[in-house]
Amino acid sequence: MAKKQDPVSRVRDALRVTKDVTLPAPGSSPVGPEKKLKAEKKFDNAGERLSALQEALYAEGAGGGGRSVLLVLQGMDTSGKGGTVGHVLGLVNPMGVRYAGFKKPTAAERRHHFLWRVRRQLPSPGLIGVFDRSHYEDILVPRVQKLVPAAEWRKRYAEINAFERELADEGTTVVKVFLHISPEEQLKRLTARLRRPEKRWKFDPSDLEARAAWDAYQAAYADVLRRTSTAAAPWYVVPADRKWYRNWAVAELLIETIAEMAPKFPEPGYDVDAELAKLAAVGVGG
Amino acid sequence: MAKKQDPVSRVRDALRVTKDVTLPAPGSSPVGPEKKLKAEKKFDNAGERLSALQEALYAEGAGGGGRSVLLVLQGMDTSGKGGTVGHVLGLVNPMGVRYAGFKKPTAAERRHHFLWRVRRQLPSPGLIGVFDRSHYEDILVPRVQKLVPAAEWRKRYAEINAFERELADEGTTVVKVFLHISPEEQLKRLTARLRRPEKRWKFDPSDLEARAAWDAYQAAYADVLRRTSTAAAPWYVVPADRKWYRNWAVAELLIETIAEMAPKFPEPGYDVDAELAKLAAVGVGG
Structure with missing residues (x-):
């Protein structure tokens, strides 16, 4: 495939969910560094690249551009969702990050459609949104815990795919x-x-009940990955037993994604030379 | 004053607005490092201290505690509000930060009381909220630009003091x-x-119009500082001509503030030994 040669999607191509949902081993390096020291060195460098891309995305949004990024983090307890937010999103200016954590829905939230609370947390133009758990919990948990009839959580695959298609169409x-x-x-x-x-x-x-249902959750995840990894919103599987690999991989996924979007600093809506002349002339008074 | 000896409020005491609103020179070091190298060294160290305090505050909130912090940043254009957010709040996990920027109010926002949009952006328990500009713009801009009768912006001093007293009473x-x-x-x-x-x-x-009205803005700021620096919500003046001093000082102000709050990791609502025993016994299945 020609795409494999494109450095801009190297990590995405290697970690994207395949048709048969074969997961890489949780302690493996399907792409990139195999040793901690090398990963940390590469990760240090990622900070500057991610910051520069994030700043361009933010500037584009401030200039009227409508695009944004939404990073959805899913995984079993202790898989490192919070740590990923701290290490990877911690690389950029907090002005440009919109974090939302989704816990067990409250009674008030349950009276709405399951996507209601999710829509309220979508990133504004120019921002990188981060979902720490997400609408996927509304398939995983009801299924494993048998909270609602199967028909109810099953129809959510299509609802989620339509929702994420809509996000892509809107520029997210x-x-x-x-x-x-x-x-x-x-x-x-x-x-x-x-x-x-x-x-x-x-x-x-x-957490121990969820652990006791490990295989059921893995099966539920496999179906989620298979049924909701779409061209508009692909899933990536990041081996996360080693935190340094996880941090490196998520940073690279974000870098590749925003690099491909190629956000542009907006052209000024004023005459730069005229403003420089005015600036030199303006007195400071009141 | 005994308080001067308390290391926990050293920077706050030195930078807090005085009764006569004598401002330190914008390029001075009223407290702390006078040289860039030393400030940057001390600032590196601040990251760890601020992170540890922020994590305890976050944990306290997750455990049901109601306290939070709100950092209000004001200053003329280019004074470094965004840079402060990036450098100082960038030291902690973005999960724990709630950023809100306030631009010129929209037509929809103007139909509400000026505090309406501000209340919607207050930090939840456990979080550090950051206001990049704030409700103070609703005194400064109308006054300098003569947008509304003086009586209207003047009554906002008391409204803001009452609002901030309310925040303090609620735990912010x-x-x-x-x-x-x-x-x-x-x-x-x-x-x-x-x-x-x-x-x-x-x-x-x-921005050039605001610069041309420099003295009028400084006078408006002086009145704001004098009339709204209260025991519940004091103002600090940070000399900001040198970015390294600004970053160091704001980080220290936050560290001293949260250290004094002394947030506590919550006691577990379960029996630790019993859970450890269960964890050892629980099988992984489904």
Whole structure:
């Protein structure tokens, strides 16, 4: 494929969900660095590239452009959604980031369509939106916990695909990332959460119920990836047992995505030379 | 004053607005480092301290605590509001930051009370909110541009003081920062904005009108600082001609403020040992 040679989509091509949803191993490097030191070095460099692209996107939005990016983060408990936000989105100016976390819907939220609360958190033009969990929870959880009849969560695949198609048409580039960890790594991380007093607030006893239903969640994820990885809004699977690989990969996915969008600094709506002349002439007074 | 000896409020005490509103010189160091290298070294160290405090505040909020912080940034064009957000708030996880920029009110916003749009952007519990310009513009601009009768903007001092008192009572610690630059430094920065193509989008011809009314804005700021620096929501004046001093000072103001709040990681609402035992016993299945 010609696209494979295009450096702009190297990581996206390697991590995009394939038709048969074969997941890379959670501790593997399907693309990019295999060693921590190298990944961290490359990641340091990513900060500057991502910042420059984000600033151009922001400027384009300020100049009247309508485009934005939406990063959707999904994964089992402890897969590193919050850590990804801190490390990767932490590389750019917080002015340009709109974060939204989706917890178990409240009673008020449940009275609305499941996409209602999601639409309220979409990024404005020029911004990078980040969803920490998302509308995908409205398929995964009801399915595994058998909260509603199967017909109800099943119809959500098509509703989500239509919704994400609509976002793409409006100028929002959707990047969906499944942070893929192993049950062995989760065991280590949950144990660490319980042992470290300043991490205990992140643990909830219901995390163990989700862990006990590991295979059911993996099957539900496989169907989500297969049925909702579309041309308009593809899924990427990021091996996430190693945090340095996860950070590197998500940063590269964002960089490739925004580089392809090629946001442009807006042309000034004024005469630069005339304003420079005025600036030299204007007195400071009041 | 005993408070002067308290290291927790050293920078706040030095930069807090005094009764007679004597402003420090825009290029001075009323407290802290006088040299760039030293300031940058101290600033590097601030990242870790601010992150740790922010994480505790966030955790406290997740555990049901109701407290938050609101950083209000005001200053003339090019005083570095956006740069402060990038450098200082960029030190912490974007999950914990809620940014809101306030531009010239839209027609829809003008149909509401001036505090309406501000209330909608207040930080939720556990978050650090940042206002890039704020409700203070609703005194400054109408006054200098003579947009409404003086009686109208004058009554806003009391309305703002009542509003900020209400925020404090609800658990939001308000930190108001005036980024103080000189007209000479602004001239340099506006010139740079016009000369560099990727910075031109930040310039608006109306910036020159505000510059021409420099003294009127300074007088309006002096009254704002005098009349709205309250015990509940004090103003700090940060000399901002030197970006490294500005970044250091705002970071320290936030650190001192959150350190004094002393946010606490919540106690777990479950039995840690019992959960550790369950975790060891739970199988991974589905």
